Amino acid sequence: MYKASVHPSFSIHGRPISFADLSEVSYSLIKEGEEFEKNIGEFLLDWIDDSPTISVQTSGSTGIPKTIVLKKVQMENSALATGSYFNLSPKSSALLCLPATYIAGKMMLVRAMVLGLDIHFVEPTSNPLEDINRSFDFGAMVPLQVANLLPKLSLLHKLIVGGAPIAASLRKEIKSIANASYETYGMTETITHIAVKPLNNGVADDAPFSILPNIEISKDDRGCLVINAPKIADETVVTNDVIDLVSETEFKWLGRFDNVINSGGIKLSPEQIESKLSNSIDQPFFIASLPDTKLGEQLVLVLEGTVKEKDVLQKIASSTLLSKYEIPRQIKNIPVFLRTDSGKVKRKETMTLLKS
Template sequence: MQALFDDNPPSPCPSPFNLAGYVLAQAAQQPEKTALSIVTPDHADTWTYQRLERAVRGVASGLAAHGLSPGDRVLLRLGNTVDFPIAFLGAIAAGFVPVPTSAQLTAPEITKLAHEIEPAMVIAGPGVPLPTTDTPVITSAGLEAMFSLDPTDYAMGDPNRPAYMIYTSGTGGSPRGVVHAHRAVWARRLMWSGWYDLNLDDRLLHAGAFNWTYTLGTGLLDPWAAGATALIPGEGVSADQLPQLLEQYDATIFAAAPGVYRQILKTPLTIEMPSLRHGLSAGEKLPEATRQAWTNATGTNVYEALGMSECSTFISGSPLRPATAPASGYPQPGRRIAVLDEAFDPVERGHPGQLAVSSRDAGLMLGYWKAEEETKAKFHGEWFLTGDMVQMGEDGAIAYLGRTDDMMNAGGFRVSPVEVEAALTQHPDITEVAATEVQVKADTTVIAAFYTGAKTADENLQSFSAERLARYKQPRLFIHMDALPKGGNGKLNRRALRASWEAAHD
């Protein structure tokens, strides 16, 4: 059987359409319900649907009054405050295209991006570096003054027109602007049952900052579109305080990256979370040991999702269909995906290949900003090539093997770094591990394991891996590190590890 999955496509996105108007439609149905609470152990800043929509539409009025034209880019330079989602949705409501960027970018970095983005306006929070351009700037104070302006109507239009742009590092390591259409939020409905099991009564606490796209989608837009309540930790909340917040604010769903789950589990959990139904994980592969430790500590399961900036998540486990390790999940109902060989033909189930998603998927990007050729290179016929290596089981379950450029070659066998890492994280002295192929001679490469935690004798680690991995999968080098390099989204940067080690041993 070929590694194809083709479910009935969902209903098409309505037209005319506005992403912000769709997300905040609950303001008319349940205006006094809590849409958002920014929570700490001592305080909760609560926003009802009515208050939230009023602020968003006020910002839309304010931006329109500055003379922007439909489709103009608005560069967001905001920190971890509620200003971020309000500015994001306000721009979209008025027909403009917000471009969120990390507040950690330096002035030279954001200046370079600004020359590429060519924004008509910058919205800036205090202390966030700005581009050295002549672009007009609205401060946080100016933005917040717009909250009380007379609300404007949503700018309705073609659901296929650009709605927002986000930046991703991509496989090449250089930032690329990913342009999404208004319809992208409609496609996210497939996650409600395919991943979240989200309903009107849920209170979803997301551990991420406002200006992370995982938080924006899973933590805010989806709960609001479904009429649920979003909970976001306030400034200064640490990972060890999250269990208290889950209990204190009756969270029913918890969403976080794997690293947050690991941080929480460093100390024994002593707080019960009776309202919690389950957890969600995305951003990188969730180690099975972390998943099991969370279940043992809380009595709840964690459901993993696999996706990318270009198409959000489209593979996931869920309470309605749990995935068994090592699989990350199943194609969400309504998706069409394939696992392809190097000739872009579907492989047989049980064989590794590159994950591809149909170009007909409503959640797929419009393209990379100012990179037409690079956009074309990601498509082959119907398929958008994700760059992820996976394996589809007979039942359709998808096991993640790593990025195509992260796959290792050992004696002619292709080896997944994820498989090696999953085996080694079971060692009691290891907290994190990254496996990659490094060159030790001009014509020789070996598998190396870079790890954090207690420094352990190589002989100990070699015998440990020999009990769990085939000979050709076992690392030949074990390198202890204080920390592993990661990108801004928290994902392991195996390429940087390989480059730094080879440079030091050239």
């Protein structure tokens, strides 16, 4: 029999909630709440049951969505690490505006219960602060939400942003916000983030990620990140994320190993090329490849919506950042990209629209 942690200072919308109260609160949310509140209620019931584990669905952004089993004690350890890194004290206020159906939303609730935060939840829309004018000490969002509420972003004193890549234009906007915003690195298997890097307060765009407490990192012979975090994962997590290991506690993310394109024997990282083009192309895009009889794979720029190819080619030609091998040989248009719930583009699935 397992009893999960609930801090004596934990509260929901300012109302103190004990472990004994959670059952009634959960059933009330499930019975009377909106859909997003029902999801919160269902998770809270899972949290207080006797099982030492919880099943969580992955987003499917890097593969087929799957269900994995996480230990509650490891989720508690993750919450403690976040609390330590961001100096979150009991009774600090937190905003939950992410779906409680995925790990990011679930962990906001766990952090509140473990750290004794005052959690406030709103519907996880693309503009969750639309009807809110009060401030919060801590919150988590996806880039799409951040982009839609920049004028109000300072209401969140400390904000973590993850779930999808942050566009260069959005990074620039965040720099002027009077708060402490951070980009996160993590996945469901590591119970959300294991590393963060500041997005504003004078920190350079190419600053590395810094790992949280009780995390060890290395890289394998492919150059991919390996995570050893016994307090949050039973086994070493071997990722497909190619990194530059800056130090024992810092790394720079370079791209996905499974996205690497081999064009005529030259290995190209789509994410690195996208970074170089991000200030030149305004609309959503990504770099992919198509079969080529001579090169094996040829580099392709895939744009969302319609655009004048000539204009894009001129922008690419004017870039001094691209090597000759990094210049796309074709430009393709797709009306609407396929995305995950967090806004991350599903590259492979989107490319099937091009080929169909």
